[in-house]
Every structure is written in structure tokens, then in C-alpha cells.
Amino acid sequence: MMKPLADCKLYTFVDTAYLRGRAPERVAQHLCDGGADLIQLRAKTSRPDEIRRMAEAILPVTRRANVGLVINDHLDIAQEVGAEFCHLGQEDFFGAGYTHVTQLAKGRERIPLGLSSHAPAQAERALAAGADYLAIGPVFATNTKPTAKPVTLEYVRWAKANLKGPWFAIGGVNGTTLDAVLAAGATRICVVSAILNAPDVTRACAEFRRRLG
DSSP: OOOOGOOOOEEEEEEGGTTTTHHHHHHHHHHTTTSSSSSEEEETTTTTHHHHHHHHHHHHHHTTTTTTTEEESOHHHHHHHHHHEEEHHHHHTTTOOOSGGGGOTSSSOOOOOEEESSSHHHHHHHTTTSEEEEEEEOOSTTTTTTOOOOOOHHHHHHHHHOOSSOEESHHHHHHTHHHHHTTTOOOOEEEHHHHSSSSSSSHHHHHHHHHHH
């Protein structure tokens, strides 16, 4: 059984931009071994059929470890393969004309949804739309999203003071910045490059897990 979303602290990624020839399912296994609570498959430049294949290869790994799989951007793929979550950006949800998560079910059981947010007004709108969790960021400048303007620790402090549901700080969270992010009030984090670029993914993951407590 996957742990409840409220108990998930470490949100990691199988991001094709950082795989460097490694098999997605192998990286997912390292993340599971390192204590990840959630793993997002993010493949910005891959075709839908490639993403579906990757998701189908990763799912048995995450299921064995009771880790939730999140599919980025592709709700239909998340529904078809039976992933635990889908994650969408503001433009993919509100920009596509949706106003509430119930509109995404399309005759199937609704899949839990995470939404990105870059400002308090976006966070409030996402919660009002029924998002199951929020991503708060990018806190710092990050090569993962080079054009995104950092929201700074101020937004993390705002989230701590104002948000009731689960939220994850994302963007430039690494071994150096983690303490500041936690001090600002985050209890859940997303980590991409600091884990995927580490020489030992499992060990890097386990270190974040340890520091989260």
C-alpha cells in the first residue's frame, strides 16, 4: 500500500533530460531503494508512445516498493497505465479551460492531480479547483526550468502560513539549499538534478530522506 499523500515527504523524478542513457526503470529502482515517497516521470521531449512504454516499465518497480508514480503532463497516459497521480502545469490545466479537477475524469475514476503554482494567487486557485497537492516553486533558479523566474523563500513562507493541503517545495532544492527551504517552513520537497546527477542515486536519495527526518 502506498503511504498516504499527507505522509509523503520526498518527491523524486525520472526526468529524461538527466538519464544519460540509463534505463528509466533502473533509475526508478535506485530512487525506491533510496527512500523516495513519490516518483514523477517527466519526459518533455518524448512522444506519447515512448512515455507510455517508460511508464509501463517503471510501474512494476514503484508498485513493489509501494511508491506512487506521477505522470507529468499526460493525463490520458496516467489513466491508461494506472499511475497513482498526474501532474499538470497551470497552462495545461487552467490554460486548457479546466476549472475543477472533476472535469478530468472523462467517465473514468478520477486520478489524483498535482498542480504547479508560482504565486499565492495561483496556489489558491489550484486548491479551489480541487488539486490534491501543489508544487510551490521554483524556489531558486534551476537548469531544469531555465526560463522560470525564482519565487524565492518568501513564497515558501507564505505557503507554510496559508496552505492546508499537501505542498512540495521545488526548484533548485539541493544539499546546499535544503536547510534554508526547511527553515522557511517546507516539510515536503521535490528534488530533480541534485539526485539524478549524483554519482550514486540511491545514496543521494537516502541522504535527502535522512535530512527530511
